[in-house]
Amino acid sequence: MHSPKVIIIGAGVAGLSLAIMLAEQNIDCQVLEARERFDGPTSGVRVSAEGVAILNLIKLTPVGEATKRVDMRFGCLSASFSAREIAPSAIIVTRLALHEKLMKRAQSLGIPVTTGFKVASLTERDGGVEVTSHSRETVTGTLLVGADGVGSTVRQFLNPGQSPTKTYAGYLGVGLITRDDANVEMTLYHYPGQQVGIASCGKAHETATKPSVFLWTHIPMSEAEAGLVTRAGVEAELARRAERWSPELRSKFGQFTKDADAILAYGPVYNGTPPVRWFSDRIILCGDAAHPYGPGGQGISMALKDARALCDVIAHGFTENNKEGFQRTRGQEARIFGEAAEKRNARTAPPTQWGVFIEGIVMKASEIITRGKLML
Ligand SMILES: Cc1cc2nc3c(=O)[nH]c(=O)nc-3n(C[C@H](O)[C@H](O)[C@H](O)COP(=O)(O)OP(=O)(O)OC[C@H]3O[C@@H](n4cnc5c(N)ncnc54)[C@H](O)[C@@H]3O)c2cc1C
Numbered sequence: 001m002h003s004p005k006v007i008i009i010g011a012g013v014a015g016l017s018l019a020i021m022l023a024e025q026n027i028d029c030q031v032l033e034a035r036e037r038f039d040g041p042t043s044g045v046r047v048s049a050e051g052v053a054i055l056n057l058i059k060l061t062p063v064g065e066a067t068k069r070v071d072m073r074f075g076c077l078s079a080s081f082s083a084r085e086i087a088p089s090a091i092i093v094t095r096l097a098l099h100e101k102l103m104k105r106a107q108s109l110g111i112p113v114t115t116g117f118k119v120a121s122l123t124e125r126d127g128g129v130e131v132t133s134h135s136r137e138t139v140t141g142t143l144l145v146g147a148d149g150v151g152s153t154v155r156q157f158l159n160p161g162q163s164p165t166k167t168y169a170g171y172l173g174v175g176l177i178t179r180d181d182a183n184v185e186m187t188l189y190h191y192p193g194q195q196v197g198i199a200s201c202g203k204a205h206e207t208a209t210k211p212s213v214f215l216w217t218h219i220p221m222s223e224a225e226a227g228l229v230t231r232a233g234v235e236a237e238l239a240r241r242a243e244r245w246s247p248e249l250r251s252k253f254g255q256f257t258k259d260a261d262a263i264l265a266y267g268p269v270y271n272g273t274p275p276v277r278w279f280s281d282r283i284i285l286c287g288d289a290a291h292p293y294g295p296g297g298q299g300i301s302m303a304l305k306d307a308r309a310l311c312d313v314i315a316h317g318f319t320e321n322n323k324e325g326f327q328r329t330r331g332q333e334a335r336i337f338g339e340a341a342e343k344r345n346a347r348t349a350p351p352t353q354w355g356v357f358i359e360g361i362v363m364k365a366s367e368i369i370t371r372g373k374l375m376l
Pocket of ligand 1: 014
């Protein structure tokens with residue numbers, strides 16, 4: 001059999017890491033991406049240790065800032081947990097910095113990445129697949145991977161008539177990034193009705209001269225409100241919330257407000273349920289397109305692990321058995337992580353100071369019982 005030409009839809013973590021892994025096995029592939037450019041407001045993300053191990057395998061490190069501990073603050077109470085893993089450590093990194101590394105590696109391997117190609121329709125034939133963009137360009141190949149994220153077009157193609165799998169999670173995700181030399185370990189602050197995280201995230205992008213710090217929070221609101229919210233509205237809400245923050249966190253927030261180059265990223269957050277069909281004869285899903293879960297600190301590692309498993313399927317035989325095995329094993333893991341993330345994200349912060357205090361006592365007790373060890 002001739003080596004397949006694999007068309008990958010989507011230049012996110014799933015699509016680019018898969019392309020890199022395929023190219024490393026001398027399998028021809030082309031990435032088609034809807035976006036014209038990748039710059040603009042970026043946000044920070046945490047990549048778990050398992051994900052970092054795969055980034056190491058595809059020669060993408062160092063990137064971001066290693067995080068070995070999570071500190072939790074509940075007013076006057078605090079608890080601290082460290083990772084069980086010896087190496088590598090989980091990292092906090094900006095999406096842009098990670099993306100730049102992936103693109104650079106893809107370029108060095110000669111992988112064609114076509115931007116501004118928004119896939120509108122697909123045709124699957126005996127001999128291969130044909131993809132057509134909204135501007136009517138076509139690309140053909142032997143196999144196709146849908147790595148086109150939470151609102152996947154490829155998923156819809158494989159599951160016609162299935163009701164949408166994307167559901168609003170109930171809040172706006174907000175991230176702030178500013179330059180900061182200080183080494184800030186990941187710290188989660190709990191206040192009545194709100195939680196705020198902060199951590200160093202390394203350089204926000206390749207040309208940045210200084211490392212950065214990333215601050216994130218969730219603002220509950222309706223989907224309609226989240227769709228209409230403005231930058232000024234988000235800034236005003238953050239300033240209002242900051243009045244209740246501790247002096248150390250307020251002073252970090254003050255840094256954001258003074259930095260003209262600080263980045264504010266915000267948007268409605270969506271969750272979803274995996275579709276019934278992940279594959280057909282020549283098409284298969286990967287990453288959020290296959291298991292559309294929202295933030296849970298695992299989505300990027302899941303995308304990297306999917307890519308590694310799918311690269312094996314493509315390299316060793318795109319058979320029904322192998323595809324079924326891929327859907328079964330990756331689906332199981334996605335379900336476990338997804339359900340845990342949904343529980344965590346649905347849990348609202350305690351509404352009162354007493355609620356925060358009690359949560360602090362519970363976390364302090366678990367710090368003592370576990371001797372401060374946590375699976376990160
Ligand atoms: C607010 C928020 C915070 C998060 N925080 C974390 C975190 O801290 N840690 C973590 O591990 N995960 C986190 N996640 C989840 C993580 O971002 C995703 O799981 C991960 O990015 C999935 O990667 P992907 O490549 O599958 O999809 P994506 O990154 O969404 O990439 C899909 C790509 O496909 C392109 N595309 C879409 N449609 C088309 C089309 N029709 N034609 C061509 N191209 C198309 C898109 O432009 C995009 O580039 C977070 C998610 C959210 C929403």
